[in-house]
Amino acid sequence: MTLTDIAVQNLQRRKGKTIFLLLTFILVVGLTVTLNTLAKSMRDDLQKSLTQYGANVVITPKSEHFTLSYGGLSVPGVNYEIKRLNYNIVAKLENDQELAINGIAPKIIGSVAGGKKRYLIIGVDFSSELKMKPWWHIQGQEPRDREVIVGSDLARQEALVIGNTLELNHQKYPVVGIMQETGGSEDNGVFTNFKTSRTLTGIDSWSMIELNTTQPDKTAALLSELLPEAKVAELSQLVQGAKESVDRFANFSLFASILLGVIGVLIVFVTTTGNINNRVAEIGIFRAIGFRRRHILSLLIREIALVSIFGGVLGYLLGKLTPTLLGPIVFQKTVSFQVHPLMALATICGSVLIGVLSVLSCKRAVDLDPLVALSSI
Template identity: 75%
Template structure:
């Protein structure tokens, strides 16, 4: 019979204590994995929401403002030294991987004379714009050359429908679509392709560039250096409060995991100490029939190893499956079980280390027992 067989037989004989230790490891590892899986799932979901919500950075031409004051009373001033966003600005942004862009939507904004009132002209790349603004819904088709889309407010105001024409700077443009109401300035705008907007307004530079990036604060600092003639504004999104809550939950999960590890180590230590106290006679017999100290130590370590290994494995499975049931109830989000080999290896290894290290001190006491003193208790 090998030392491993002896260790396994000892675990089988003490089913109650073995089951208690096994459940301890399963619960400690399971709760740790579940909490961190929920935190990671919430972070991934938040990142996906950030990518789909819209722009979190806006780049506009930088200008200096001169304010007039008469007797302490300020009156509207004027802008001077107005810079421009050249067309190569978009290429600079796309070619910089440090910005971690999820989307980019440049705009060309100007005005054009109409039959009675001027119109707001907005030139966009519809593919990029619709990706960044999923709440935009267009009835009709996307515009081609010399074609436009109008906002719902403008359509109601002037009683325009798809198929009509709109006169802009004394030229007629076909209306091929109507944007559904958004509640913003888009409702009164005229949207078209860059080339058409450029020919209508005569503007030869970007009026605004909207960005969605994974790290807006870091990107804003990089953009200030990359585009010195531009003003970079970081937008406060509705999901910002959710981000702070997710960060707090992640920190709580980390602290809880550390505390659970310490509690698990204490439980193993106390349980193994009690087990060794109850096995004084058995250890004395082992020593009397020729077992050396390292043999006794090896048996005790192997017992802790097997229990902690099984507990870590089943704990990981429990912790991985738990978020699939808890997330819809707790966070109104759906999560599915995903096997991550690296995470599994990490938590199982941590479980084994906690089990073995917590056993070393009581095991050290066991191997220094005097065989005669142990046998005297028979």
């Protein structure tokens, strides 16, 4: 019979204490893995949203602003030395691999006189724009040359439907589509392609360039050096609230994991110490029949190692399954079940390390003289 066989039999004889220790490892590891899995999933979802949807960096022409003040009373100022965003900027951005750009959406924005008022003209590349803004939905078709799409509010105000015409610069332009309501300034705009917008507005440079990049802060810093004639802004405010919520939950997960770890260590140490101290007579018998100190220490380590390994494995699986099963119900989000080998190895090794240290802290009972141990029988 090997020491491992004896360790297994000892665990079977003390089912209550074995189950208690096993549940301690399972709950501590399971809760820790659950919290960290949810935090990682939220971070991944946020990063995915930043990568796939919407612009997070905006480039606009740089201008100097002059403000007047008379007697402490400020009056509206004027912009001067307005720079231009030449058309070759887009090609420059597309060819720069260091920027890590996922999407580019340049625009030509201006105003044009109509029959009764002035209209906001927005020239875009619809293929690029719809990829960056999946919430845009067009009833009708994309405009070709000398065709336009109108925003939902503008269509409602002027009773425009597909097939009508809109007078711009004393010329008629067919309305081939209506932009569904977005809740933004697009609802009052007139959309067309670049060629038609240049003809209508007379603008021969980009009014704005929206970018989607995986690293908006780094990209914004690089663009400020690459394009001195432009003003580069990172739209961090669009996701600042979500990012702060994710960071708070991640910090809470870290704090809770540390707290659970401390509680688990204390429970394991107290339980193991009490268990070994109650087995002084058993240890004395082992010593009397020829077991050496290292044999007894090895036996105790094998017992706690078996419990901690099973507890770590079951706790890790529980921690991965819980977000997958309860995520759609409790957190209103789907969390896929994924096994991370490094996390699994770290949690199992941590469990075993805690168990082994709890046994080593009771080395005094192992070193007890056999006669003293037998005298307690």
